[in-house]
Amino acid sequence: MDYLYFPGCTLYTKAKNFDQTARNCSLLLGLELKELSNWTCCGATFPLATDNIMALLPPSRILAKARMEGTALTTLCAICFNVIKRTNRLIQGDGEKRDKINNFIEMNYQGDLRILHYLEILKQDIGFSQLKEKITKPLVGLRSAAYYGCMLLRPFEEMEFDDKERPTIFEDFLVALGAEAIEFPYKIECCGSFQSVGSPDVATECAYKILTSAIKNGAEAMVSTCPMCTFNIDQKQFDIKQKYLDFKPIPVFYFTQLLGIAMGLDYQTLGLEQNAIDPFPVLKGKGLL
């Protein structure tokens, strides 16, 4: 099975570990991720102003170019997934905007590209039970809390990813890897997103609530699927520690890093040194290294 792959600007650089582990795992899973030949940033936010058509152009271009190369596009970053999928829906539903956009970018895209998040590929095309069979090093006893964040789930009518109040796909994935999936109420609450630029203290507070909720429910590791969320709940733990002196740090993994460990990839290829909070103690403690 092959999919067109849109990494997104952050995965190319600051979140290289996310991208690399995904590619390595895909090889082992028999998935081919064909990176788009020519891509740009998606814009990092779906334009909520209805008259802002300029902001729709980058994702539209990505879609149009992808459609020339294939029929299904996947991405790892939750924000890119959200922007691209919502743009796709808009193009499908709004004929007037579609024509305007197509005229400007001088392409003819009709909205017929299939857009999937990598987790959806793992669930639908491979199947978690099949995935389980490819695990050589199950993450036994790793109490991992799946943090969904917002962009995968909302708006539900357009994303159609999973139940927006009680999603389970991520937990099913973790269980397939042999880990213990921790449920916690803040798993669908926002990390603060771009407020780490506008009002960093607010974002710190959001991250603190999420992490303490997970820790309270027994988590010893967080799992994320978005470089923005990861920045807020991983990197910003240093800011949290400055405000809340007795806060105990907890490592944050990209889900493909855990997938890589479970599939027996050499840990040096997992980019674990890019993780802000040192994940080695937890991994060593569980005998996973």
Place this chain on the structure above:
Amino acid sequence: MKIELTRQKVHNEFAKKVELISGQNLFACYQCGNCTAGCPVAFAMEVGPHEVIRYVLLGLEEDALGVNTFWLCASCLQCTSRCPKGIDIARVMDALRMVVLRKKERKDHIQIPEFPEGFLEKLPQIAFVSGFRKFLS
């Protein structure tokens, strides 16, 4: 604190602009506050999103644009997903940002030169691309 209402005040240009940019009908809001109740950043807001919508409807442009509410909005869409009247509150918040940012006199919400040393280098691109689009004119 008294408001004098007239029909022009209720159907004012400011409210019409916000409705146009957001594509939402502000008259549909029955002020249940569900948006504020579920908003993850409302704890830091001066007034909740439902109150800002009220200001706009009553033509209180200065009050509406003077609060930090819509600047703190992280566009997480929790409000939109739960509004019983189907109002996309996140769009209204963004529309308010646009009303300010699209004014002729440049009025950025964040001042890049004031960022601490090394701040931008640490941020992932995704953060400042989306952040700049939300906060810069």
Place this chain on the structure above:
Amino acid sequence: MKDNGTFVKRAMVIGGGIAGISASIDLGNAGYDVLLVEKLPSIGGRMLQLSETFPTLDCAQCTLTPKTVETGQHPRIKLLTYSEIEEVEGKAGNFLVRIRKKASYVDWEKCTGCGLCEEKCPSKNPSEFDRGMGMGKAIYTLSPQAVPNKPVINPSNCRYFKEGKCRVCEKICPVGAIDYEQKDRFVEERVGAIIAAVGFDLIPKENFGEYGYGEVPDVIDGLAFERLNSASGPTTGEIRRPSDGKIPKEVVFIQCTGSRDPERYMPYCSRVCCMYTAKHARLYKHKVHDGQVYIFYMDIRATGKGYEEFIQQGMEEEGILYLRGRVARIFRDGEKIVVWGVDTLTGRKVEVSADMVVLAAAIIPQKDIKELGKKLGIATDEYGFLTEAERKLKPVETNVEGIYIAGCAQGPKDIADAVAHANAAASKVQGLFAKH
């Protein structure tokens, strides 16, 4: 179907709740024969599940039982309980109705209503009558004062039907009334007019993702609270939370759960929740003096006689805190239930760590009402409520002559309005009969 030309002046009432009972008694007293068909084993409907009624706080059973007994003993009313309508043909004056008498596996002719079977039955399952608040037996009557006071066996809960074991009830019955071989029977009745008064249900709390999909313990709906408060209920009237039996001290009531919500659930107002929530709050405070009640509301709809005074009295005398705002989310945190709401009057977010949460869930029609509507040939609206012929001037008639509607089957209403509605339907039937 053969039309023998005579106009049968006999009425059938479908549904034995307070509306159905009121209509039957009216018609019986007016000298007409009435056939009352009820799908549960005994009559009384939702009022059987209530503890006290607003605005008087009268005991529901004390008000209801004289009516059910009167119905059961009325010379002109024939009761067919544990029965459902299969098919209806014909027209006003000459309806031929096929009714399924469900197998109760008990011979009601022999049964004396002694209650030994229910007492000795070893099987315990969550009771639907108790809205999951308590356990019930596989062989049961709905209440100690059931009319008729004859039990039925629910085969999906019965050990004999499921595994072939037990048969304790059969052994213990002093008159040998248990009959596991009983089958559904069909009867045909000819009637001249039909009143459909099949009542309501509450929207299941399992629908509300933001409130935990019904899986957060101690988040219950209004009818479940009634069962907790009832002397004949699973906790003999003590307000105890279902998870651990402790008495809750911080109780949150959420009005408009699923009502007035055009985007996600029902757009309409369920009319009775403001009143019954205030009632629940006051009854709770009568029993738990040091408890605190928080009611999240959007508006207060208290339109009947004495209703507004009832609400105000609750606030003034019991210190019930009304918070104007909705609740966005509920989740479990240890032993508490965290409630994220808002008080729009001060504009602030409000968080309560509650011991118990009661949802005033939207009133919806009974689940098989659309099929009944089809069988009768009458219209139902998009939610399933039976449609009246004209919204203002013909509230109890339908688009079919001879078929009338009464009670909550037509739309949410309180007991006083349901009785008035039923009286109106009975009077229309009498008017129809008088013309022929």
